[in-house]
Amino acid sequence: MINPSLKINELRQQPIGVFDSGLGGLTVVNQLMNQLPGESIIYFGDTARVPYGTKSSLTIQRFSVQIARFLQQQGVKLIVVACNTASSVALEEIKESVTVPVIGVIEPGARAALRESATKRIGVIGTSATVSAGKYEAVLKSLDSSVEVFSRACPLFVPLVEEGWIDTPVTEEVAAIYLKPLMGKNIASLILGCTHYPIIKATIKKVVNGNVQIIDSAIETAVEVRNTLQSHKIMNESSHLPEHLFYVSDFPQKFEEIARRLLGRPLVNVHRIALDNSI
């Protein structure tokens, strides 16, 4: 029983909790809205402390657990860790800190990549913390020990997306520099291991070989969320319109512009909230 204080019918109508280090997880929210239009969503973006991708595991774990507990307090029926960095280094700590099901973005992305990779040669790109943690490689190898994984950190992609340099010569040049070592490995698929990266998918496609399948974890994660809701029998089947509520820890510079780009529509119903914590 996920939440003993709620009857199953009430639980079904509870929102899905989604969190990210900042606004990148809105690409996952976009997919959830598309694939699960009846579900309410509560999002938390830790915009006061973003980015996580360059920070230590200890700090990422502390921040992530704090946010997961906040979402559980809001009554969510399931938590999506819509951040590759937090999914890579803090998923176990998050699962231990709450009683609802927790879904990260690593396993869905890894499964999709395997499905699309006849040669079992898979590339992974992400933040420094995600690549250092090696979680994609570990999950891929646990699913199929014969797979070969080639990873590369691309720390400039997030600032480029947030600067709005989506389809520019500079971004293409940076992508070419980062991806060149992977291209020599004859990979069959490339996992976009950061929620910001789908925004520059077209630029990434330009610099990789044409036959490389690009794997967008956001789409696969939404599929996994649907499957989990079904298996736990907690899909919202009510005819009420869903409610979408967004919390952030800061309203940063360019907030509306970045949020709209990542969510694919204007962001409404947004509140700033302070969580008690220590650095």
Add this chain to the structure above:
Amino acid sequence: MINPSLKINELRQQPIGVFDSGLGGLTVVNQLMNQLPGESIIYFGDTARVPYGTKSSLTIQRFSVQIARFLQQQGVKLIVVACNTASSVALEEIKESVTVPVIGVIEPGARAALRESATKRIGVIGTSATVSAGKYEAVLKSLDSSVEVFSRACPLFVPLVEEGWIDTPVTEEVAAIYLKPLMGKNIASLILGCTHYPIIKATIKKVVNGNVQIIDSAIETAVEVRNTLQSHKIMNESSHLPEHLFYVSDFPQKFEEIARRLLGRPLVNVHRIALDNSI
């Protein structure tokens, strides 16, 4: 009287407190070590919540006041806000929260730029928060109302420095894009309004007109610190070797490499510390 509990002789031997949103302020520490070799220093870098430059004034003020209070608790005789973003949006709040003298990096940089600008046409580059705040322009105009100021945010410079892409074609291309609008303004000097920027000074020089004076606030800030210590009669005149102590709120990815680049020497005597706070 700065600190009534200490006699003037004891106060002289107290350290200088320096803080920054992350490690960029180490370029100011480098200048302090060069110009004031007898002074002890306590540094705080908020590496768990860096960067500040994209965040809101409210959040930057809260974080900055918290750190200034921490430094005062450590017994510092003076605080240097070695961060253009915090100096731009939180200097008054910091001054109100402590009893020791507080020196920001804006006024020293502005004074140096005026001195170097016969035509009184001055360029300023910095983070989004620094440029939005318009503090350089306000200070310059208060010093000389006939000055003309042209500002430009360069959000990609900090990630490029932290990625180690110091003297690369991509950095030069990004600099050319950012600085092109300023070059059309026939500026006499260009203020590097972010403590990371001196690291790419050579690349910036390549893309600006040869006669533009580049103003590095770190050097000017150290001069201002020396003047303030002299006027308050709190310069350390003891023959004891100074002590340098560094606190950070996180040990991020690439910490040692970035710190060495900014400080100009390896960073030793570093401790991680948690400050109680709210997001």
